[in-house]
Amino acid sequence: MIETVKLESVVADVLASTQVVDIHTHLFAPEFGSLGLWGIDHLLTYHYLEAELFRSAPIRPEHYWPLTTEKRADVIWKWLFVENNPISEATRGVIAVLQAFGLDTCERTLTRYRDFFRGQNLPEHLTRVFELAGIESVVMTNDPLDPEEAPLWDSLKPDPRFHAALRLDRLLNHETPYNSAEARRLVETWATRIRAVYMAVSLPDSFTFPAQDRRNQLLTEAVLPVCRDLDIPLSLMIGVRRQVNPAIQLAGDASGRADLRSIETMCREFPGNRFLVSVLSRENQHELCVYARKFANLMPFGCWWFLNNPSMVEEITRERLEMLGTSFIPQHSDARVLEQIIYKWRNTRRTLAPVLANAYRLLAEDGRTIERAAIQRDLQRLFRTNFYNWTSR
Ligand code: FIX
Numbered sequence: 001m002i003e004t005v006k007l008e009s010v011v012a013d014v015l016a017s018t019q020v021v022d023i024h025t026h027l028f029a030p031e032f033g034s035l036g037l038w039g040i041d042h043l044l045t046y047h048y049l050e051a052e053l054f055r056s057a058p059i060r061p062e063h064y065w066p067l068t069t070e071k072r073a074d075v076i077w078k079w080l081f082v083e084n085n086p087i088s089e090a091t092r093g094v095i096a097v098l099q100a101f102g103l104d105t106c107e108r109t110l111t112r113y114r115d116f117f118r119g120q121n122l123p124e125h126l127t128r129v130f131e132l133a134g135i136e137s138v139v140m141t142n143d144p145l146d147p148e149e150a151p152l153w154d155s156l157k158p159d160p161r162f163h164a165a166l167r168l169d170r171l172l173n174h175e176t177p178y179n180s181a182e183a184r185r186l187v188e189t190w191a192t193r194i195r196a197v198y199m200a201v202s203l204p205d206s207f208t209f210p211a212q213d214r215r216n217q218l219l220t221e222a223v224l225p226v227c228r229d230l231d232i233p234l235s236l237m238i239g240v241r242r243q244v245n246p247a248i249q250l251a252g253d254a255s256g257r258a259d260l261r262s263i264e265t266m267c268r269e270f271p272g273n274r275f276l277v278s279v280l281s282r283e284n285q286h287e288l289c290v291y292a293r294k295f296a297n298l299m300p301f302g303c304w305w306f307l308n309n310p311s312m313v314e315e316i317t318r319e320r321l322e323m324l325g326t327s328f329i330p331q332h333s334d335a336r337v338l339e340q341i342i343y344k345w346r347n348t349r350r351t352l353a354p355v356l357a358n359a360y361r362l363l364a365e366d367g368r369t370i371e372r373a374a375i376q377r378d379l380q381r382l383f384r385t386n387f388y389n390w391t392s393r
């Protein structure tokens, strides 16, 4: 039995030793070559930091984009790390990564950091990064209509620590020539070929289901039947308002509140399908939990993008624990650059330890004896087995 005062340190300890599955990233296995981003220049030119750059530096987007990646990284380092203190979540993350590798975090230029990353051998570096992040495996984002990525699948077999997920944004959100039968063949062939653990699409805040539009037709006639036949979930990431400020490119997307009655309809009308759902608006979080209580084929996951900050993660996870127990997946990293998994998972563990400890404290006060083994079982479920059971892997 654990004394109440020790709960937080026991939870932190169990969290530290729980090897998590990172269920949504934009990372690529090393076999994909230059599609996989790593190192200081990519860490600094992450679009989260680019959004912050234009607020703190006297540089306009039209003068930033023509620069090389290295020059962009220099500008970001100068304005967000030297001229200002890096206290935002995204800037602090870079500091945490540098510190994890034992580097001095106060350099005025990037020379030493560049030397360090240039000296790394990718396979060994990758293993070290996974260890530092406490990660067992990650799920990639694999778009069958991406002209750069698709041909690579002809000749590669990804490192088994990287699972594939079939991303359908181009198929469902862009104009493509596919009718339902062709789309069905496309998703079936690709999901089988890449051994997708799920199919996924990001959706605007205006998404409605049912509706008389092409996206709905392809979802009902192609995507959902194939997911059911292959027994894999469909991941819906809802609430992104793409390109509200195109001048800042990837940093120019925003969020909006969606009408989650669409989720209710899908879960009810397609009981043979499983849905992984993440919503981008803070205002949609509570109703997502309500729908998850109604439909066992709905699995809420992650605190996505603008929500992956301690204040939001704390609030959302508290709400989910209260309403769903351990039947949800607390977090994914959304990492685009390999080393980001170090800081993103470190921050997740740091934020969640007191939240989880509080849930056990309340339970202890209400009369239940809390054992370390029970905490271990819960954390395994939250960070690993909910995902494996859901994707039948
Ligand atoms: O649609 C997505 O998967 C989003 O996560 C990304 O496109 C977004 O740019 C991002 O990196 C958020 O973390």
Ligand code: ZN
Residues within 6 Å of the ligand: 024, 025, 026, 334
């Ligand atoms: Zn993403």
